[in-house]
Amino acid sequence: MSTPVIEKNQAMQVFKDNLRAAPRRLLDATFRSGKPNTDRKRSTFVFSNLFLHLHSVRTHRWTLKWSTTAGLGIATTAAFLITLVTGVLLMFYYKPYPDVAYDSIKDIHFVVPTGRFIRNIHRWAANVMVVAVILHMARVFYTAAYRKPREFNWLIGMGLFVITLGLSFTGYLLPWDQLAYWAITIGANIAQSPREVTDALGITDWFDPGGFQRLLLLGSDVVGVEALIRFYLLHIMLLPLALAALMGVHFWRIRKDGGMVRPADADSRLEPRSSEEIYPVFTDAPAKTYQLAAIVRGKTSAVGRGPENTLPSMPHLFYAELAVLMLTTLICVGLSLISDAPLKELANPAVPENPAKAPWYFLGLQEMVAFSAVMGGIGIPSLVIIGLGLIPFLDREEAGTGEWFGGTGGWPLVRKSIFVGLASAILIEAFVIRFGWIREWFPHVPQLVITLINPGTLLTLIYGLYSVWLVRRYNSTRAGAMGLFTVFLCGFVVLTIIGTYFRGPNWVFYWSPADWPKH
Amino acid sequence: MTVKAGEPKSRLDPEPIARRDFLGMSSLIAMAGTLLFSVLGMLRLPKAAVLSSPSKKFSVKLPEALSAGEAFVPPGRAVALFRDGEGVFAISTICTHLGCVVKPMPDGFECPCHGSRFGVDGAVSRGPAPRALDWLKVSSKGDSWVVDEEKKVPPGTKEKA
Numbered sequence: 001m002s003t004p005v006i007e008k009n010q011a012m013q014v015f016k017d018n019l020r021a022a023p024r025r026l027l028d029a030t031f032r033s034g035k036p037n038t039d040r041k042r043s044t045f046v047f048s049n050l051f052l053h054l055h056s057v058r059t060h061r062w063t064l065k066w067s068t069t070a071g072l073g074i075a076t077t078a079a080f081l082i083t084l085v086t087g088v089l090l091m092f093y094y095k096p097y098p099d100v101a102y103d104s105i106k107d108i109h110f111v112v113p114t115g116r117f118i119r120n121i122h123r124w125a126a127n128v129m130v131v132a133v134i135l136h137m138a139r140v141f142y143t144a145a146y147r148k149p150r151e152f153n154w155l156i157g158m159g160l161f162v163i164t165l166g167l168s169f170t171g172y173l174l175p176w177d178q179l180a181y182w183a184i185t186i187g188a189n190i191a192q193s194p195r196e197v198t199d200a201l202g203i204t205d206w207f208d209p210g211g212f213q214r215l216l217l218l219g220s221d222v223v224g225v226e227a228l229i230r231f232y233l234l235h236i237m238l239l240p241l242a243l244a245a246l247m248g249v250h251f252w253r254i255r256k257d258g259g260m261v262r263p264a265d266a267d268s269r270l271e272p273r274s275s276e277e278i279y280p281v282f283t284d285a286p287a288k289t290y291q292l293a294a295i296v297r298g299k300t301s302a303v304g305r306g307p308e309n310t311l312p313s314m315p316h317l318f319y320a321e322l323a324v325l326m327l328t329t330l331i332c333v334g335l336s337l338i339s340d341a342p343l344k345e346l347a348n349p350a351v352p353e354n355p356a357k358a359p360w361y362f363l364g365l366q367e368m369v370a371f372s373a374v375m376g377g378i379g380i381p382s383l384v385i386i387g388l389g390l391i392p393f394l395d396r397e398e399a400g401t402g403e404w405f406g407g408t409g410g411w412p413l414v415r416k417s418i419f420v421g422l423a424s425a426i427l428i429e430a431f432v433i434r435f436g437w438i439r440e441w442f443p444h445v446p447q448l449v450i451t452l453i454n455p456g457t458l459l460t461l462i463y464g465l466y467s468v469w470l471v472r473r474y475n476s477t478r479a480g481a482m483g484l485f486t487v488f489l490c491g492f493v494v495l496t497i498i499g500t501y502f503r504g505p506n507w508v509f510y511w512s513p514a515d516w517p518k519h
Numbered sequence: 520m521t522v523k524a525g526e527p528k529s530r531l532d533p534e535p536i537a538r539r540d541f542l543g544m545s546s547l548i549a550m551a552g553t554l555l556f557s558v559l560g561m562l563r564l565p566k567a568a569v570l571s572s573p574s575k576k577f578s579v580k581l582p583e584a585l586s587a588g589e590a591f592v593p594p595g596r597a598v599a600l601f602r603d604g605e606g607v608f609a610i611s612t613i614c615t616h617l618g619c620v621v622k623p624m625p626d627g628f629e630c631p632c633h634g635s636r637f638g639v640d641g642a643v644s645r646g647p648a649p650r651a652l653d654w655l656k657v658s659s660k661g662d663s664w665v666v667d668e669e670k671k672v673p674p675g676t677k678e679k680a
């Protein structure tokens with residue numbers, strides 16, 4: 001039996017060599033696929049990385065056009081990541097206990113190094129996220145990307161939308177200043193507003209869903225320590241976890257649904273590739289058989305076919321995504337340098353902030369709530385959410401999928417709907433502001449009448465009738481859907497702008513804050 | 520007779536469930552039941568049996584100079600007290616719309632949040648508030664008055680001095 005002869009000090013030599021090679025090997029271990037300079041290495045780069053492999057290794061050229069997605073989903077993701085990082089930093093100092101909470105935000109704002117900057121970025125990124133998610137939803141809608149097989153992902157998207165708003169709202173309470181306290185008081189009472197109906201019917205004593213909702217939200221019958229802890233728990237744990245989980249599903253579904261939506265004739269409409277983009281795709285001999293392809297649905301993989309209209313995701317898609325991430329960060333940081341996150345006086349349960357305004361994206365709701373709490377705060381929003389969720393199941397047409405404003409009617413219909421949406425919202429608002437509403441004319445009218453007939457429900461009715469008319473006029477469900485989505489978006493914009501800029505103390509209409517009475 | 524799973528004798532004679540399947544199904548159902556019950560149990564947690572809220576009963580001395588129709592708001596309380604020829608009464612200043620604190624004015628109450636207005640007796644005169652402000656129970660105790668914010672009384676109920 002012969003053992004290899006180890007020369008004296010040979011192991012020492014090996015050790016030294018290994019030590020010297022360690023940095024290079026560490027690099028090899030990290031970038032396992034090597035420099036991504038061939039197509040196979042580019043592919044390995046994607047699928048051997050947990051995070052990148054949410055992407056397919058090659059991306060269709062249609063997807064890479066800016067006009068396809070406008071990068072809005074990625075911008076939303078980026079804004080979420082920014083809030084995540086800055087939020088964890090804020091948690092170092094924030095204390096979720098009434099009064100102490102206010103002091104800790106003040107410390108963060110005035111004492112902690114970079115605290116104000118981080119707080120500003122957190123606040124701005126949250127706003128950017130809300131804007132981006134709304135625009136993203138609009139993009140998905142107008143390119144008819146919700147259609148088969150993407151209905152389920154549209155529903156997941158709805159969940160993401162609601163959670164995003166929930167995150168913003170729960171965050172709004174945490175500073176425990178006047179703004180926060182009164183926004184939450186109003187919010188919690190909106191949860192309680194089904195009482196408007198149960199009271200009118202005289203059944204509140206034994207059937208009180210409103211009171212239960214409020215109790216669940218506040219954990220008490222006043223806005224106090226229990227409410228703050230609950231909102232904190234939702235804001236830093238439950239909602240972010242739910243959002244992250246749903247985002248995972250959302251991204252995974254995109255791949256399972258065959259990537260971004262594109263028109264059926266996308267391939268023939270793309271310009272021919274420039275010569276430098278054309279290089280042999282399958283340069284290496286196949287290292288795998290394609291038998292796995294037999295168990296998935298859909299068309300067979302591209303064996304033996306010429307190069308498709310796809311490009312390697314590394315670098316084409318990733319660099320685009322990084323660009324969106326950088327741009328989003330730039331916007332958030334820029335805004336944070338320009339404008340500080342607000343902090344009013346310490347919450348005072350005896351004196352409401354006047355006007356007490358919710359975050360801007362809820363001011364449209366607040367405007368409707370100022371007509372009827374239960375309709376504006378619960379009825380109409382639920383209707384909108386249900387309506388949005390039904391869209392992919394009611395519009396089963398195929399024409400125009402993947403095109404901006406695709407489908408029957410197209411851009412002219414959207415233009416018309418913008419006009420109808422803006423005009424009816426502005427006219428109804430102008431009427432109410434000028435002439436008041438039923439109670440001012442007939443003080444003794446029962447509450448139930450006002451709950452059912454108020455500017456908010458009226459506007460909803462007009463919008464609904466308009467889109468039914470479109471369905472018949474164009475003989476197309478897509479036309480109806482496009483009209484409905486557009487008018488509601490316009491209504492949202494009008495009400496939000498009025499709530500934000502034209503409402504002063506006592507929710508009275510003012511042309512500008514300069515006209516507000518001094519008190 | 521031995522029965523084999525997967526071989527129904529006729530459509531009217533449904534396929535017997537094999538013993539293993541039966542046991543498997545029962546344990547799955549039992550597990551689902553257990554999960555359901557534990558979730559229901561957990562759902563009870565967020566609603567405390569006793570709520571931690573400050574006392575809703577307080578006593579207060581009215582200023583001597585309080586004239587009829589003039590409101591007295593004890594510091595830190597959402598209640599307005601009045602005294603007139605018929606006695607003393609208390610009206611809650613929590614708006615019945617969405618819970619802001621209304622401001623007593625010479626001609627009634629005004630809510631800063633969405634512009635609801637109430638008359639001197641608390642009845643809604645304009646705005647989105649769905650019902651009148653609550654009247655609260657007042658009782659005299661020596662030379663001061665005890666207000667119970669949890670006990671509502673019909674509007675017009677006044678307590679003799």
Ligand code: HEM
Pocket residue numbers: 069070071072073074075076077080133136137140145146150153154155156157158160161164247250254259260261
């Ligand atoms: C936190 C919120 C959300 C995030 C982070 C997110 C992220 C993304 C991303 C990164 C994409 C890839 C394409 C793109 O950038 O547009 C995408 C596509 C998609 N999203 Fe979202 N999204 C969110 C909310 C929503 C909402 C509110 C909806 C609609 C109700 C929605 C429906 C869809 C659909 C159907 C697709 C596939 C579109 C296609 O195939 O062209 N998502 N999302």
Ligand code: FES
Pocket residue numbers: 614615616617618619630631632633634635646647648
């Ligand atoms: S809370 Fe008083 S009007 Fe809305």
